Amino acid sequence: MSKRTSRLSGFATLSREKRLEILTDWIDNGDDATGALGRLDGLPDDLVDRMIENAIGVMPVPLGLATNMIVDGKDVLVPMATEESSVIAAVCNTARRCRSTGGFRTSYAGSLTIAQIQLLDVADPHRARLEILRRFDEIKAFCDDIDPVLVELGGGFQDLDIRLLSGRKGVVMVVHLIVDTRDAMGANAVNTMAERLAPVLGSWVNGRPLLRILSNLADRRIVRAEAVWPAAEIGGPEVVEKMLDAADFAVIDPYRAATHNKGIMNGVSAVVLATGNDTRAIEAGAHAFAAQSGQYGPLTRWEKTASGDLAGSIEIPLSLGIVGGATRIHPVAQLALQIMEADSAEKLSCIVAAVGLAQNFGALRALATDGIQKGHMALHAQNIAITAGAEGDEIARIAEAMKSSGDINERTATRLLKELRE
Numbered sequence: 403m404s405k406r407t408s409r410l411s412g413f414a415t416l417s418r419e420k421r422l423e424i425l426t427d428w429i430d431n432g433d434d435a436t437g438a439l440g441r442l443d444g445l446p447d448d449l450v451d452r453m454i455e456n457a458i459g460v461m462p463v464p465l466g467l468a469t470n471m472i473v474d475g476k477d478v479l480v481p482m483a484t485e486e487s488s489v490i491a492a493v494c495n496t497a498r499r500c501r502s503t504g505g506f507r508t509s510y511a512g513s514l515t516i517a518q519i520q521l522l523d524v525a526d527p528h529r530a531r532l533e534i535l536r537r538f539d540e541i542k543a544f545c546d547d548i549d550p551v552l553v554e555l556g557g558g559f560q561d562l563d564i565r566l567l568s569g570r571k572g573v574v575m576v577v578h579l580i581v582d583t584r585d586a587m588g589a590n591a592v593n594t595m596a597e598r599l600a601p602v603l604g605s606w607v608n609g610r611p612l613l614r615i616l617s618n619l620a621d622r623r624i625v626r627a628e629a630v631w632p633a634a635e636i637g638g639p640e641v642v643e644k645m646l647d648a649a650d651f652a653v654i655d656p657y658r659a660a661t662h663n664k665g666i667m668n669g670v671s672a673v674v675l676a677t678g679n680d681t682r683a684i685e686a687g688a689h690a691f692a693a694q695s696g697q698y699g700p701l702t703r704w705e706k707t708a709s710g711d712l713a714g715s716i717e718i719p720l721s722l723g724i725v726g727g728a729t730r731i732h733p734v735a736q737l738a739l740q741i742m743e744a745d746s747a748e749k750l751s752c753i754v755a756a757v758g759l760a761q762n763f764g765a766l767r768a769l770a771t772d773g774i775q776k777g778h779m780a781l782h783a784q785n786i787a788i789t790a791g792a793e794g795d796e797i798a799r800i801a802e803a804m805k806s807s808g809d810i811n812e813r814t815a816t817r818l819l820k821e822l823r824e
């Protein structure tokens with residue numbers, strides 16, 4: 403039986419053993435799950451060799467827990483795999499500040515995955531388009547036959563979209579297969595459909611099929627998350643205004659929007675990686691979506707509520723699975739899903755979107771008030787101390803000394819270490 407506290411204050415100050423104890427209480431079968439985590443320094447050799455080619459080892463990335471998150475009325479601990487300091491602290495801090503308004507509310511558009519078939523040299527593209535649409539039922543049956551599991555689960559082929567684009571040698575016909583891939587990201591499923599269907603389409607329209615691959619612009623898998631931060635929780639009306647101005651910068655300037663979205667992806671990619679999902683697919687989709695209007699823009703929106711509080715929302719395409727890819731074979735990915743109780747792609751996606759929004763709030767608040775260095779560099783100071791050669795107790799002492807001096811850099815760390823050792 404899990405013993406969930408409403409807010410995990412001071413989690414960062416606990417030892418790793420104590421944090422694992424809390425996690426063990428939090429999840430069902432906690433002993434088995436966290437025991438496995440304690441034993442795992444890497445991955446079994448045979449798994450590493452099967453997952454990728456030419457394997458020589460593993461590249462461990464720290465796994466942390468974001469606390470204080472309420473998503474759709476439920477307290478959730480979120481596992482995040484990241485090499486960057488302050489990312490997880492920012493989520494914990496942000497989530498704490500919107501608990502009084504109920505945390506994050508989300509919605510999910512569905513798990514429709516798009517596969518593209520490129521058809522070249524089609525003699526009469528407009529007639530060809532009608533011909534393909536006329537054979538909709540045939541195409542549906544053909545695709546569903548390829549992945550009956552998806553059909554059994556209520557998914558499978560749903561729709562067709564046919565676009566005529568202007569290519570280097572004339573009109574290029576692009577056929578989109580729109581497939582409900584349920585709890586899978588669905589790349590392998592839709593790629594197989596596209597590869598098998600392409601020659602059939604080519605023969606119907608007398609065209610030359612070339613590429614047959616999914617699109618990472620997953621704009622039929624949009625997830626939305628929103629939350630309200632009371633002005634009193636974030637430093638008052640002045641901070642609300644500053645954060646709105648900071649957010650507006652990303653709306654008007656793509657140079658800023660890229661950094662704004664990078665901050666969002668700090669959180670999104672960390673949860674995606676922790677669950678064994680494809681970080682590159684998510685990153686590509688998010689950035690392509692951010693540019694869909696023709697100007698690259700922010701993935702979040704910020705506004706002031708009638709009562710002067712700060713309301714934020716995010717819309718982001720998330721092509722995530724809880725089956726398929728590495729999600730089922732990687733033991734940490736399995737544990738991560740268990741910790742979040744993410745038993746569907748929908749639940750996972752909603753949590754990921756909420757973390758993206760939280761991350762953006764954390765960065766905007768820091769940037770609009772103290773600046774990023776204060777919080778981020780304070781947490782990064784220990785890494786700098788290690789880079790300068792500090793070991794054991796020296797690491798914390800050098801980090802503290804750098805924070806007090808306000809000079810957090812390798813030169814200072816090297817000087818302080820020399821002084822300490824002398």
Ligand SMILES: CC(C)(COP(=O)([O-])OP(=O)([O-])OC[C@H]1O[C@@H](n2cnc3c(N)ncnc32)[C@H](O)[C@@H]1OP(=O)([O-])[O-])[C@@H](O)C(=O)NCCC(=O)NCCSC(=O)C[C@@](C)(O)CC(=O)[O-]
Nearest residue numbers: 411412413414488491492494495661662665764765768777
């Ligand atoms: C770093 C904080 C959170 C400090 O913020 P603070 O207000 O000084 O924190 P605090 O020490 O008063 O603690 C308050 C709460 O914050 C959390 N917290 C505080 N410290 C920790 C910690 N060590 N580990 C875990 N949680 C922590 C924790 O929830 C804690 O509550 P408690 O548990 O004590 O009741 C804040 O300054 C912050 O959010 N900064 C922004 C950090 C950030 O965005 N980092 C991302 C890296 S920078 C980047 O790549 C993206 C960027 C910035 O360029 C994006 C952009 O430009 O938009």
Ligand SMILES: NC(=O)C1=CN([C@@H]2O[C@H](COP(=O)(O)OP(=O)(O)OC[C@H]3O[C@@H](n4cnc5c(N)ncnc54)[C@H](O)[C@@H]3O)[C@@H](O)[C@H]2O)C=CC1
Nearest residue numbers: 551583584585586587588589590591680683725726727728
């Ligand atoms: N451009 C891209 O993003 C590309 C990505 N990939 C890779 O493809 C992998 C993901 O492919 P998937 O097709 O998701 O994996 P997959 O093929 O391993 O698993 C998906 C299959 O699992 C079965 N299944 C069982 N239970 C299911 C459920 N509840 N919901 C849905 N399906 C269920 C279905 O038959 C489904 O087709 C990732 O590793 C990704 O890196 C591959 C090619 C291109």
